[in-house]
Amino acid sequence: MCGWGLMLARPFAPIRAAGVRSDPGLLEKYLGEELRYQIGYGLLDHVGDAKTGFMPTDVSDIYKISLEGHGVGFINFFLGGVTYTYTSFCRYLSDQDRLHPVYFELKKQRGTTQSLRSIRYNYKTREIIYQQTTPAGKALITTESMAADRIYEDYLTLFYNFRHGRYGSLVRNRPYKLPLYVKAQMQPVTLHIADIETEDRFRRREGNQTGKDYFIRFQINPEDVSSGSGEIKGWLSSDATPVKGTIEDVVFFGDLWGDLIEKQILRPHRRVRVPAGIKAML
Numbered sequence: 001m002c003g004w005g006l007m008l009a010r011p012f013a014p015i016r017a018a019g020v021r022s023d024p025g026l027l028e029k030y031l032g033e034e035l036r037y038q039i040g041y042g043l044l045d046h047v048g049d050a051k052t053g054f055m056p057t058d059v060s061d062i063y064k065i066s067l068e069g070h071g072v073g074f075i076n077f078f079l080g081g082v083t084y085t086y087t088s089f090c091r092y093l094s095d096q097d098r099l100h101p102v103y104f105e106l107k108k109q110r111g112t113t114q115s116l117r118s119i120r121y122n123y124k125t126r127e128i129i130y131q132q133t134t135p136a137g138k139a140l141i142t143t144e145s146m147a148a149d150r151i152y153e154d155y156l157t158l159f160y161n162f163r164h165g166r167y168g169s170l171v172r173n174r175p176y177k178l179p180l181y182v183k184a185q186m187q188p189v190t191l192h193i194a195d196i197e198t199e200d201r202f203r204r205r206e207g208n209q210t211g212k213d214y215f216i217r218f219q220i221n222p223e224d225v226s227s228g229s230g231e232i233k234g235w236l237s238s239d240a241t242p243v244k245g246t247i248e249d250v251v252f253f254g255d256l257w258g259d260l261i262e263k264q265i266l267r268p269h270r271r272v273r274v275p276a277g278i279k280a281m282l
Contacts, residue, residue, distance in 0.1 A: 025097050026164045030054055031063070032266040035241070037258040039069065047075045048082075050258055054160070057274045059282065061092050063099070064272050065156040080111035084226075088156035089278050098166045103278045104154035104182065106224060117224075119182060121152055122281055128152070130184050142184040151179040155224075163240040170214050170240060172196055183221050191218035211237040211260075212244065226251045 031054055039048035050069035057064055067086040076082060085107045091100040104119040113135045120129040126146045133139050146152065153161065158180055161167070167176065173195035177188045194202070194215040202215050212235035222230035225247050234245035246257040274282075 025094075026099065026160060027092060029164065030160055031056065032269050034262075034264050034266055035260060036262040037069075038261050039256060039258045041075075041253045041256050044075070046072065047253075047256075048072055056269050056271050057089070058271050059274045059279065061094075062089060062102070062274055062282065063092060064089055064274075065099075065160065067156065081109070083107075083109045085109075086155060088154050089274060090154075090157045091282075096166075098161050098164070099157040101152060101154040101157045102281060104156070108226070119154060120281060121146070121154075124281070128181065144184055152181050153179050154182055155180065155220075165240075170236065170238075172199065172214065178218065180220070182224070186221070189218055189220060191216055206235075206244075208259075210243075211235070211241070213238045 033052070033054045035052040037050040038046055039050060041047050048069055048071045050067065053064070053066045053068075055064050055066075065088045069084045070076070071079060071082040085105075087105045087107075088101060089103040091102055092098075093100050101119075101121045103121070106117045108115045115135050116133040118131045118133075120127075120131075122129065123146070126148075128144045128146055130142045130144070131139055158178060162176075170193060172193050174193055176191040176193070178191055180186070180189050194217070199215040203209055203212055206212055214236040215233070216236060217231070217233045219230045220232065222228060224230075225232070227247050228249040228251070231248040232245060233248070235243050237243050241260070241263065243260045244257065246255050248255050250256040
């Protein structure tokens with residue numbers, strides 16, 4: 001359930017100056033949004049839950065986005081308790097009406113075993129610092145220089161920038177390039193919105209067709225979703241909200257799917273603290 005992208009034929013949507021925007025800005029539309037998903041596998045329609053969050057912090061123009069998923073029921077008990085947490089601290093650029101990644105973290109936990117992967121987008125030194133901490137506590141660090149003419153996104157900033165139309169509107173039978181840099185030497189990922197014939201064929205397989213307006217496919221870093229292939233397919237609504245997603249070839253499960261069960265905007269917004277190490281990068 002993580003991805004989204006940069007259109008090949010239209011790399012930038014028009015940038016509107018602050019104060020003259022005719023449509024709602026990104027923060028007006030999405031700040032406080034909470035999406036809840038029910039996760040299923042095979043004939044079991046509830047083996048886990050997932051929830052997104054988009055909150056302000058105690059630092060001006062810095063926001064926290066999160067996606068947390070965990071197992072439930074006997075399968076979760078059998079696996080020893082599984083939790084995945086994706087977290088992004090990002091800056092809102094008011095002149096471009098978009099989010100700009102600062103720090104991204106992916107934490108996987110199964111029972112008492114935990115692995116952690118983090119990315120620091122350091123715009124002062126023009127470096128990306130990738131760090132992976134193994135369950136044994138060993139830290140593996142890789143540093144790459146940031147290209148001056150490149151857009152950088154993590155999973156969660158891209159999730160909102162794409163939905164907000166920063167890369168153009170949804171168009172059937174069109175490839176999009178995803179400027180997703182969450183791993184050293186990673187190349188942009190391509191997202192495909194299906195043509196109408198393919199879309200209709202897959203829609204007929206859905207019991208509940210409500211809100212399933214665009215059928216998409218893309219592939220991400222397999223280890224980030226514990227998948228052998230990293231292949232993801234699913235449905236977007238007309239306003240680009242992911243209403244269903246299937247991750248293929250997941251370890252222990254095969255194909256694992258998630259259905260949107262609730263969408264709400266929480267107000268007033270609860271502010272969260274930015275860790276000191278991230279504040280030092282700002």
